[in-house]
Amino acid sequence: METDIIIIGSGIGGLSCASLLAKYGFQVTVCESHSIPGGAAHSFQYKGYHFDSGPSLYSGLSYSPSPNPLKQVLDAIEEDLSWVTYDTWGCCLPEGNFDTSVGADQFCQVLETLRGKEALTQWRNLQHLMQPLKDAAIAIPPATLRLDLGALITVGQFFPSLLPHAPQMFKLTGAFSDIIEGTITDPFIRNWLDLLCFLLSGLPAKGTLGAEVAFMFADWYRPGVKLDYPIGGSGAIVEALVRGLEKYGGELLLNAHVEQILVENKRAVGIQLHNGKQIRAKKAVVSNASVWDTLKMIPDGAISNSYRQQRQNTPQCDSFMHFHLGIDGTNIPFDLACHYIVVNDWEKGITAPQNVILISIPSVLDPNLAPPGKHVIHAYTPGNEPYHLWQGLDRRSPEYETLKQQRSQAVWKALERVIPDIRSRCEVTLIGTPLTHERFLRRDQGTYGPAIAAGKGFFPGGTTPLRGLWCCGDSTFPGIGLPAVAASGMIVANTFAPISKHLSMLKNIQLI
Template sequence: MKTDVVVIGSGIGGLSCAALLARYGLDVVVCESHTIPGGAAHGFERDGFTFDSGPSLYSGLSYRPSHNPLRHVFDAIGEAPEWHTYDTWGCCLPEGTFDTQVGADQFCEVLGELRGADAIAQWRALQTFMQPYGEAVVALPPAALRFDWGGLQTAAPYAWPMLRHAPRIFDLTGPFSRLMERVVSDRFLRNWLDLLCFLLSGLPASGTSAAEMAFMFADWYRPGVQLDYPVGGSAALVDALVRGLEKHGGTLRLGAHVEEILVTGDRASGVSLRSGETLHAKRAVVSNASIWDTLKLLPDHPATRSLRRQRQDLPPCDSFMHLHLGIDATGLPDDLACHHIVVNDWEMGVTAPQNVVLISIPSRLDRTLAPPGKDMIHVYTPGNEPYDLWQGLDRRSDAYQQLKTERSQVMWQALERVIPDIRDRVEVSLVGTPLTHERFLRRHRGSYGPAIAAGQAIFPGPTTPLDGLLCGGDSTFPGIGLPAVAASGWLTANTLVPVPDQLKLLAAIGLR
């Protein structure tokens, strides 16, 4: 079979790239090893409950104009989910348990109770200080980027806003800690900002790019801000991207495990599937697998050795533990928040194993996710579970089951701070481990991406030393989460099409 582009993996980055390429008029085939599309964002059902496998916090998607690159993808392909909106989330911190809201003013109320007037003054000063950085980071949308000389032409319409912010570009490429330390000295605020950085990038403020935090400030701390949740769960995001892909002529093939990336001469020329079928790519092969998993697909060939030398030693973030629960919700308060963040000990650091736990109860917003009178809960330790504890274990062994029970206790204990009698309410209980990530998501060491510290190294972008092979997803664009991988989809797709086509699409979605 021949096609223009083969995309390996149907994660959000891969689907964004493929749907955009189809929108541009290319013939695209997406090969997904799993029987369910979506990668780390896929949804699944058990006994009447619909669970999210990965992301649970969304913003900048339910309205336009928006700065979120995934919103721009939806606009380009003419498909999008429906949305619930909300603004409140719960915090269980060493200082106490409380609800807070997105938006600068609402957080000041919390600061006043916890730290007093000086902390409020520092927070407001940080908002003022970060405002021009936020304006700088959104001045050039990822949809206008490409990874060739044509990028000068597609970025040209944004030149004046970018030039106005030129003095801040150097700061944005470095770690956020460098900016934070100019304004913030309050210990609680520094811990809080470290936590936000960790949730964005898997690294503390000293390793998180200032650009990522500037984007977050521009998105979360503005008047009237709301958080979003897709009707139907994270699977609704995937469904919208698949609809857009297929509407524009692209193809998604499930259960199509790529065994090898084919190399003809010095060029990636297609893929071979485990089934024995070969797909020939006339324009390119795009791998949305992690860089380490991509390297496993490459043959030993002179043209691939340079890529191995460049990227095989990139450090991965740690993995995740997940707890998926279906519970009896009888008697739970009506105003129970959808999301909660639990931090056990600031002194340990936010990246310490099992120190930070996230709780998502999206059935509080979307009652279709659970049967009447029930709730669906997703608890996870975000990127702080060491893979080495699990390496080599047989998933069918007693030792594996025992370790699952032991390592899941921190999630149960965190959830008991929100729902004290949670263990008595459980009807469905599923525990996911780094080996679950590795098996079902085809993720090297169960990781969610590279741990590339800002100021020490840069993400490599979509192009590779092997002609005809491009990479997308979290191995190519800074940040962990939907905006980063959607941005990688734009960058990769744009690099494969003529400049006039990109400019035309930017105009069609109102970005120029």
């Protein structure tokens, strides 16, 4: 079998790259190890419940033109889906339980109640400080980027509007903690910003790029902003990308685990599947696997030992505990929010194991995700469950079950802060561990992704020293989540496209 470009992995980054390449006219084949496409964003059904396996918070996807790279990909491949919008979620913090909202002013009301006018003044000062940084962060749409000299033309369309933001660019490449130094002294605001940074990058403010936070401020703290949820769950986004891929002639192969990248004359020329089948690539192989898993597929001698070791040593975020619950939703004596953020103890540090727990109840927004009168819940520890506690355990052993029961208690307690009688309401209880995460997503040590701290390293982008091998996904672009991986896939796809087709795409999605 022969194709133009092979994509390893059908995560959002890989599907974004593949569908856009197909739109550009390339013959594309996506090889997915799992029986379901979507990677960490896949959905699955069980006993009438529709579960999201990963992402639960979406924004900038229900309107166009949008600064969200995933929306730019969907617009480029002319695929859309239905969204429900909302603006409020619940917080269960050491200070107490309360609701908060996106938007320019909503958080100010909560802050004044919790901390008083001095804290409110500091937040207002921060908003003023972030305004030029927000503008700078979205001054160049990710859809314009490519990894060759053609970027001088595609990005050049924005040079005139970019010039006023030039003084802010240096700040965006440093740690966010440097930006707020001297402006924010209130301990609650600093903790809150650490929490937001952790959700963006897996690191606190001192390790998170200013650009990531500026992009979030541009999206969340503006007048009239809404959050989005896709009707049908995260699987609806995956289905839209797959439709785009196949509409333009691309192919998705499921249960197609890539065992090795084929290298001839110091060039990647294809892949070999676990079953021995080979697929040749006339132009390139693009890996959407993590950096650690990509290295496992590259034959010895194809890249230098120094490069292999350098990339192997990329620091990792921790893994997950996942709860997928189907519950009886009758007679709950209060209105549920779609999302809750639980923080147990600020003093432990925001990245401490199981200190932050996220709860998503998407059936609040899309009742069709659960049977009538029921709710579907996804609760998880977002990249703060240590893998080493589980390493080497047999998933069928009593030791594994004992540890699973012990480590799940923190999530149960978080759920009980939202729904006190949650355990008695459960009709479906599926609990996953880092070994589950590692097994189903083929991610080294079940990791959330790279933990490259601002100022201590750079994300390498989509290029590699092996000719013909490119990479996309969360190991190549700063930030954790759908916008970052979609941007990474789009940038690689743009690099293969003729300049004329790239410019045409930008015009079609109303960016130029």
